[in-house]
Amino acid sequence: MFELKNYKKKEISKLHFLKISTWYLINNLIINSFIPSSKIRVIFLKIFGAKIGLNITIHPYTNIKYPWKLEIGDNCWIGARVWIDNIENVKIGSNCCISQDVYFTKKEFDLVSEEIIIEDNCWVGAKSILSPGIKLKSNSIIKINTLVKKDYQ
DSSP, rough: OGGGGGGOOOOOOOHHHHHHHHHHIIIIIISSSSSSOOHHHHHOOOOOTTTESSSEOOOOTTSSSOGGGEOSSSSEEEOOOOEESSSSSEOOSSSEEEEEOOOOOOOOSEEEEEOOEESSSSSSTOOOOTTOOOOOOOTTOOOOOEEESOOOO
C-alpha cells in the first residue's frame, strides 16, 4: 500500500519551470488539439528539442510530455490520441507505425524512469501500453490492446 502523504515533489529551477509551462501551453493548444497539420506539430516539437526525422505524420490529439526527451526516425506515423508520457527518453526508429490510443508509461503509482526504444520497422497496435525500460526489436508487431512489460521481438 502506498501513502500519498509520503510523496515529495522534486524541486525544479525557475528556468526549467518556464520551459515546462511554455511547452504545456503549446502542447495543449497545438499538439494535443484538433488542428489537422502534422507539419505544425513537427515544427513545434523540434523547437522544443525533439529529434525528428523526415516524412513524419503526427495526427491530432497527440500528447507528448517532454519533447526534449523524444527521438523519432524517418517515415513514421503517430496516430491520433497517442500519449507519450516520456519522463525518460523515448526513441522511435524509422518506418514505425504507432497506432491510435497507444500509451507510453507505467500504470502503477511508483515512479519509474526508464528509456523506451522502438527500433526500425515496428508497428504498435491501437490502445497498447508500453512500459518503461522496454525495447521493441526491429520488425516487431504489437497486437491491438497489448500491455508490453518486457523486451519484445
